[in-house]
Amino acid sequence: LESVESIVSDPKPAPNLIRSTADFARYVGLSRSAVSRVLNERPGLRPATVELVRRAMQETGFTPNAHAVHLRGKPTGMIGVCVENFVTPTGVTKLSLLQQRLRECGYVAMIQVQRPGASAELVRHFLSLRVEAIIFIGHFNSTELADRVADLRRHHVPHVVIDHSGCDTAPTVTLDRPAAMELVVAHLHALGHRRYGLIGISGPYQTVTDRLDGLRAALAKRRLDFGASVESLDALHIRRDHFEYGRTLAREFARRRPRPTAFIAVNDETAVGALLEFQSLRLRIPADLSIVGFNNQNICQMTRPQLTSVDQQIERTVALAVQVVSGQLRRAKPAPARVRLIAPELVVRDSTGPAPRH
Amino acid sequence: LESVESIVSDPKPAPNLIRSTADFARYVGLSRSAVSRVLNERPGLRPATVELVRRAMQETGFTPNAHAVHLRGKPTGMIGVCVENFVTPTGVTKLSLLQQRLRECGYVAMIQVQRPGASAELVRHFLSLRVEAIIFIGHFNSTELADRVADLRRHHVPHVVIDHSGCDTAPTVTLDRPAAMELVVAHLHALGHRRYGLIGISGPYQTVTDRLDGLRAALAKRRLDFGASVESLDALHIRRDHFEYGRTLAREFARRRPRPTAFIAVNDETAVGALLEFQSLRLRIPADLSIVGFNNQNICQMTRPQLTSVDQQIERTVALAVQVVSGQLRRAKPAPARVRLIAPELVVRDSTGPAPRH
DNA sequence: CTGAAAGCGCTTACAG
DNA sequence: CTGAAAGCGCTTACAG
Numbered sequence: 001l002e003s004v005e006s007i008v009s010d011p012k013p014a015p016n017l018i019r020s021t022a023d024f025a026r027y028v029g030l031s032r033s034a035v036s037r038v039l040n041e042r043p044g045l046r047p048a049t050v051e052l053v054r055r056a057m058q059e060t061g062f063t064p065n066a067h068a069v070h071l072r073g074k075p076t077g078m079i080g081v082c083v084e085n086f087v088t089p090t091g092v093t094k095l096s097l098l099q100q101r102l103r104e105c106g107y108v109a110m111i112q113v114q115r116p117g118a119s120a121e122l123v124r125h126f127l128s129l130r131v132e133a134i135i136f137i138g139h140f141n142s143t144e145l146a147d148r149v150a151d152l153r154r155h156h157v158p159h160v161v162i163d164h165s166g167c168d169t170a171p172t173v174t175l176d177r178p179a180a181m182e183l184v185v186a187h188l189h190a191l192g193h194r195r196y197g198l199i200g201i202s203g204p205y206q207t208v209t210d211r212l213d214g215l216r217a218a219l220a221k222r223r224l225d226f227g228a229s230v231e232s233l234d235a236l237h238i239r240r241d242h243f244e245y246g247r248t249l250a251r252e253f254a255r256r257r258p259r260p261t262a263f264i265a266v267n268d269e270t271a272v273g274a275l276l277e278f279q280s281l282r283l284r285i286p287a288d289l290s291i292v293g294f295n296n297q298n299i300c301q302m303t304r305p306q307l308t309s310v311d312q313q314i315e316r317t318v319a320l321a322v323q324v325v326s327g328q329l330r331r332a333k334p335a336p337a338r339v340r341l342i343a344p345e346l347v348v349r350d351s352t353g354p355a356p357r358h
Numbered sequence: 359l360e361s362v363e364s365i366v367s368d369p370k371p372a373p374n375l376i377r378s379t380a381d382f383a384r385y386v387g388l389s390r391s392a393v394s395r396v397l398n399e400r401p402g403l404r405p406a407t408v409e410l411v412r413r414a415m416q417e418t419g420f421t422p423n424a425h426a427v428h429l430r431g432k433p434t435g436m437i438g439v440c441v442e443n444f445v446t447p448t449g450v451t452k453l454s455l456l457q458q459r460l461r462e463c464g465y466v467a468m469i470q471v472q473r474p475g476a477s478a479e480l481v482r483h484f485l486s487l488r489v490e491a492i493i494f495i496g497h498f499n500s501t502e503l504a505d506r507v508a509d510l511r512r513h514h515v516p517h518v519v520i521d522h523s524g525c526d527t528a529p530t531v532t533l534d535r536p537a538a539m540e541l542v543v544a545h546l547h548a549l550g551h552r553r554y555g556l557i558g559i560s561g562p563y564q565t566v567t568d569r570l571d572g573l574r575a576a577l578a579k580r581r582l583d584f585g586a587s588v589e590s591l592d593a594l595h596i597r598r599d600h601f602e603y604g605r606t607l608a609r610e611f612a613r614r615r616p617r618p619t620a621f622i623a624v625n626d627e628t629a630v631g632a633l634l635e636f637q638s639l640r641l642r643i644p645a646d647l648s649i650v651g652f653n654n655q656n657i658c659q660m661t662r663p664q665l666t667s668v669d670q671q672i673e674r675t676v677a678l679a680v681q682v683v684s685g686q687l688r689r690a691k692p693a694p695a696r697v698r699l700i701a702p703e704l705v706v707r708d709s710t711g712p713a714p715r716h
Numbered sequence: 717c718t719g720a721a722a723g724c725g726c727t728t729a730c731a732g
Numbered sequence: 733c734t735g736a737a738a739g740c741g742c743t744t745a746c747a748g
Contacts, residue, residue, distance in 0.1 A: 016512050020741055031718050036743055045717080061509050063486040067425035067434075068741035071724050076425075092450045099471050108483065111469045113457050125466065128421040151419050154374050243656055272660050280662065298601055299657060302630050304638065378725055389734050394727055403733080426725035429740050 015060040080126035084138040097318040133158040142166035158328030166206035171335035173321040178214025180344040185218035192355035197260030200270040202234035246273025268293040286353030305350030373418040438484035442496040455676040491516040500524035516686035524564035529693035531679040536572025538702040543576035546620045550713035555618030558628040560592035604631025626651035644711030663708030
């Protein structure tokens with residue numbers, strides 16, 4: 001009897017050796033067709049059969065090969081997320097929210113952090129995996145990003161850019177940075193400040209350009225000359241540590257005569273660095289000078305006084321970006337290269353106060 | 359002539375309609391075999407042919423369908439990274455480094471942030487994509503993680519856990535938290551501190567258990583009784599905002615008589631919150647009390663005094679985890695369920711000083 | 717329900 | 733170099 005058993009063809013495989021629906025079908029004693037119909041929830045099977053297969057799936061942990069399924073034509077449900085300059089609190093919050101929102105829409109976000117300049121390679125990888133859309137998030141070189149957007153447009157792959165990088169050929173969702181500067185200037189101007197120092201708002205980034213444009217407009221609106229009322233001491237555009245950079249600039253600003261009475265920082269880390277350095281130089285905040293941060297991160301509450309800062313409205317940004325992409329997916333046509341602006345909010349705390357008398 | 363052209367079968371397709379090597383081969387005027395050989399760098403083709411194909415790849419942006427390639431048998435080169443409790447500065451640093459190191463080894467890290475309890479679903483997704491290994495990073499429920507590890511062991515999929523979560527069936531790389539507590543106690547004890555307050559070191563987490571064990575051992579070594587020398591006021595184990603939680607606990611501790619002279623915090627955010635709250639209650643640091651943080655993040659330098667903190671040695675942790683996984687991949691056998699400990703480092707700054715005289 | 721067949725896009729070994 | 737064939741793991745439509 002034993003030898004008869006051993007020559008039976010196609011024996012029931014061990015649960016851990018199940019590699020395909022064929023193996024699995026043999027394991028449960030059904031045909032591949034029957035198994036496939038359970039997997040894909042097709043009608044016309046007895047409930048008992050469905051139950052049998054379901055239980056065997058549990059037992060064996062068998063998962064149908066996604067590559068075969070997708071090759072057959074099923075959409076991958078994957079959305080590539082292409083990230084640069086990732087390791088910032090706001091960046092992380094955006095990514096986390098993005099993945100959550102996409103999951104709610106039934107998509108799997110495949111996050112890939114790329115090193116600068118490697119976007120072509122990464123997009124090719126995503127395309128070879130036949131992702132259904134690609135989302136760019138972070139700060140990219142604008143011509144490089146434009147090239148990638150052209151690639152995707154050519155292949156009819158939906159895409160959206162979160163955070164404006166100066167690439168105007170892509171559907172984009174970004175904070176309205178000029179509006180942010182208008183909010184900041186409105187607040188500081190109302191407090192009597194007329195001389196503004198910029199802390200770290202420099203460099204070849206679209207976000208910087210947008211802010212400077214906004215600042216210029218906000219000052220013009222109040223009949224202030226940009227050159228006469230704004231001072232920026234930036235020497236280095238690339239900084240390893242925003243916090244230390246803020247301290248360095250504050251040290252320099254502290255020596256200037258006349259010194260600006262209000263400082264506008266590129267982000268909260270830089271603002272906190274500057275604030276602490278000013279304080280250790282015996283300058284009082286906000287009595288001697290005011291400081292405004294950017295991003296409204298947790299650290300705004302960690303200083304004394306707490307930091308006034310601009311909130312990016314990340315939730316709304318991410319929600320809109322997902323809406324733009326899912327719209328393209330539904331309509332199966334690319335979105336126009338439109339920039340959708342998110343209105344910022346100024347969160348006023350204690351680091352800003354009335355300008356000191358001379 | 360025109361009508362003759364139009365009835366020619368298999369015309370050269372438009373560049374943007376190339377979906378397969380068949381389309382692409384027609385586009386370049388070669389056979390699928392020839393194209394495939396260029397794609398896979400097989401010998402036996404004229405340099406001119408290779409060049410022709412390469413250029414056409416550039417022109418058209420054609421990417422071979424990864425699903426077909428993998429179905430055929432090519433390893434996916436993908437490593438699934440399963441993340442929980444993602445949005446912390448150290449978590450992000452680890453992820454970023456991890457992706458970088460894996461890329462250097464020729465692997466693509468697919469990061470997926472999961473909501474608690476959803477690991478089964480996520481691991482199934484990774485398995486269906488036939489990832490070559492799975493890395494768990496963050497704080498997981500230990501029985502849930504043990505279930506996942508069992509799944510992977512059954513399927514012979516290499517895996518490693520970064521950060522000990524109390525699952526002792528997996529190869530694990532984790533900070534030596536007891537050693538961290540020994541460092542902290544050694545430092546504080548040498549400064550004369552004998553009464554210790556715990557700030558946020560509580561809750562059903564393995565990391566907490568490890569630290570309390572280490573604390574107990576470090577005190578015993580110095581003939582101090584845990585119950586008599588340690589005070590912990592934690593009411594809430596789940597906190598939305600570590601910073602605010604630190605402030606709350608500091609407010610309570612400030613009222614205690616006798617009050618501990620040294621405080622050990624669960625992380626830097628909590629420590630900074632406590633430090634600022636103590637200061638706003640007119641307690642001097644380190645003259646009246648000392649505080650030690652955990653993680654050695656940037657914010658340790660943002661307070662005055664700067665915060666003494668334990669450094670996790672993230673680079674070494676990640677490098678070792680990658681080494682463990684790539685070893686399994688090379689040897690094609692699972693690693694033993696061994697816990698590899700990374701030695702922490704105490705970074706002494708100004709928030710710790712001699713214990714006050716009574 | 718089963719079983720045989722076709723086909724998704726690729727690679728490879730083989731004959732020419 | 734080409735061309736035909738086989739096969740990876742799946743789904744689906746079809747005949748029984």
